[in-house]
Amino acid sequence: MRETRLWSLHLLVIPIIAILLGAHFALMHYAPIFYGVSVEEARNFETMIERGKSVAQLVLYILLLAAGLYHGLYGMRGILRELPLTPALAKLVDWGILSFGIFIFALGAYVTWWTFSFKIGG
Amino acid sequence: MNSNKPTAYNNRLGLKGWVYAGRYTFERYLYLGHRLSGMGLIAYMVLHIIETANRMRGVEAWQGLMALFASWPFKIIEYLLFAAAVFHAMNGVRLLMTELGFFLGKPKEPVYPYSSSVMRHRPLTYIIMALAGLLIILGGSSLFFP
Ligand code: HEM
Ligand code: HEM
Numbered sequence: 001m002r003e004t005r006l007w008s009l010h011l012l013v014i015p016i017i018a019i020l021l022g023a024h025f026a027l028m029h030y031a032p033i034f035y036g037v038s039v040e041e042a043r044n045f046e047t048m049i050e051r052g053k054s055v056a057q058l059v060l061y062i063l064l065l066a067a068g069l070y071h072g073l074y075g076m077r078g079i080l081r082e083l084p085l086t087p088a089l090a091k092l093v094d095w096g097i098l099s100f101g102i103f104i105f106a107l108g109a110y111v112t113w114w115t116f117s118f119k120i121g122g
Numbered sequence: 123m124n125s126n127k128p129t130a131y132n133n134r135l136g137l138k139g140w141v142y143a144g145r146y147t148f149e150r151y152l153y154l155g156h157r158l159s160g161m162g163l164i165a166y167m168v169l170h171i172i173e174t175a176n177r178m179r180g181v182e183a184w185q186g187l188m189a190l191f192a193s194w195p196f197k198i199i200e201y202l203l204f205a206a207a208v209f210h211a212m213n214g215v216r217l218l219m220t221e222l223g224f225f226l227g228k229p230k231e232p233v234y235p236y237s238s239s240v241m242r243h244r245p246l247t248y249i250i251m252a253l254a255g256l257l258i259i260l261g262g263s264s265l266f267f268p
Contacts, residue, residue: 029264072164
């Protein structure tokens with residue numbers, strides 16, 4: 001049952017990734033078409049901070065972080081667990097991936113929060 | 123989980139078996155591509171989170187990084203990443219449909235000559251891959267944006 005739930009979640013987060021990563025690529029690669037600014041400007045420090053100050057951005061980036069990391073790291077766990085591992089090694093893979101995921105998520109979430117609360121001009 | 127103990131035949135192919143073990147179908151290569159693109163994407167995502175954390179080091183650090191990404195080698199890497207993401211997403215949609223049982227046809231009695239659900243699904247597979255190819259080609263145009 002637990003494995004079924006974990007796998008279902010791997011698939012259920014896909015719509016979130018599809019929408020948010022689609023928008024992310026549109027912004028980073030097609031800014032001139034979708035947002036009317038140059039690619040360079042879209043990636044500029046001030047523009048990024050400006051964007052990052054909206055609550056929607058804060059929530060959506062954290063959602064993309066969680067969904068993308070879960071989907072990708074669960075996929076990696078599956079790949080690693082196909083190797084001929086002993087039960088102890090399989091457990092190590094599970095815990096290793098989980099703690100790595102939590103660490104990277106915490107870093108990303110902190111950076112997003114930092115951007116959200118950045119004071120322009122000091 | 124399989125334990126892959128060596129047998130008298132020792133038919134474990136290891137990494138080589140990822141690429142070729144005789145008579146692989148089109149779908150088997152899509153599986154390989156899906157796996158490689160998935161691994162590439164998660165590796166990129168982790169590095170990306172670490173790299174974008176550089177904004178906390180201030181304007182100069184960030185602008186230096188963006189100038190580096192504006193160079194040709196990085197533009198090409200970004201395009202390859204985009205292509206991998208499009209392929210993975212489109213093939214992922216195909217996998218979702220297969221796993222949820224769409225477009226596989228009704229189950230039939232196994233009477234010779236057998237019809238397989240993979241073959242019934244194949245026209246759709248070709249359409250999805252053609253669309254992915256088109257998106258990947260169109261996506262290349264972003265290379266020329268300033
Ligand atoms: C719209 C975007 C995406 C779609 C539709 C999608 C779809 C899928 C599907 C259907 C699977 C197979 C699940 C199964 O058969 O059990 C899968 C596996 C996987 N995905 Fe994604 N995915 C997307 C984005 C991503 C992203 C952004 C990453 C990385 C951060 C990623 C990493 C992986 C990995 C590592 C696997 C495991 C591959 C394997 O076991 O061979 N995917 N994806
Ligand atoms: C080559 C294409 C990409 C470019 C140029 C790019 C660029 C950026 C930039 C400049 C930011 C900083 C935030 C902002 O400007 O609003 C950012 C954040 C982010 N990107 Fe990307 N990105 C790309 C691809 C991806 C992919 C493929 C993923 C997911 C698998 C992804 C996931 C994220 C996440 C989760 C954040 C927030 C990070 C954090 O909160 O620390 N990006 N990206």
